[in-house]
Amino acid sequence: MKKLITILMALFIFSMSAGATIVDDMKSEVDEYNANSDAIPSSLKxxxxxxxxxxxxxxxxGSALNLTVVTVDGKIVEFAEMxxxxxxxxxxxxxxxxxxxxxxMDSASPAQVFLDAYDRGDIEITSPSFTKKVSLTVGKFVLKVSQWLGFY
Known part of the structure; x- marks a missing residue:
């Protein structure tokens, strides 16, 4: 019984640290992202x-990690676990x-990897606002055309 409790505690701690690790990794990327925010494609910005x-x-x-991110002029000004x-x-x-x-995060060209994942549907962007939904639809179309023309 003692071994079972120890194993369960280890699994619990491991699952918590997995989430903490990705949050820590992301936090370390925020400064680098902000320093290179001028390189972000204007349509994405x-x-x-x-x-x-x-x-x-x-x-x-199997868990879900919820984060809050606030951007101003393409820069991340707030980033935290919700x-x-x-x-x-x-x-x-x-x-x-x-x-x-x-x-x-691990890519040498994160903007391109983001765009590719978004294009494949591995990233979903939605909005509670109708006007923002229209803007997202137009933005996705602009991204498609830009990629097709070789801009990204």
Whole structure:
């Protein structure tokens, strides 16, 4: 019985640290992202430039990681793990899985990996606002045309 409790505790701690690790990894990327925000494609910056974003990452262990991200002029000004009781009114909701999030962070060209994942449907961007939904639809079309013309 003691071994079972020890194993369960180890699994619990491991599952918590997996989420903490990806959050820590993402936090370390925020400064680098902000320093290179001028290299972000303008169509993507227009879509995500001034937003309150709820990011949902389906973790490999079956849990969901909820993050809050606030952007101003394409730069991330706030980034945190969402508290359970926190009220956050997002303008966008971005959903993906841990593998996609890690592939973006580990890439030498994260903007391209993001665009490819978005194009494949591995990243879903939605909004509670009707006008924002229209803007997202137009933005996705612009991204498709830009990729087709070889801009990205």
């Amino acid at each position: 227009d879509m995500l430039g001034n937003e309150r974003i709820h990011v949902i990452i389906d973790m490999n262990n 508290e359970e009781s926190e009220e956050f009114e997002p303008t966008l909701v971005v959903s993906t899985d841990e593998g996609t999030a890690r592939s973006i």
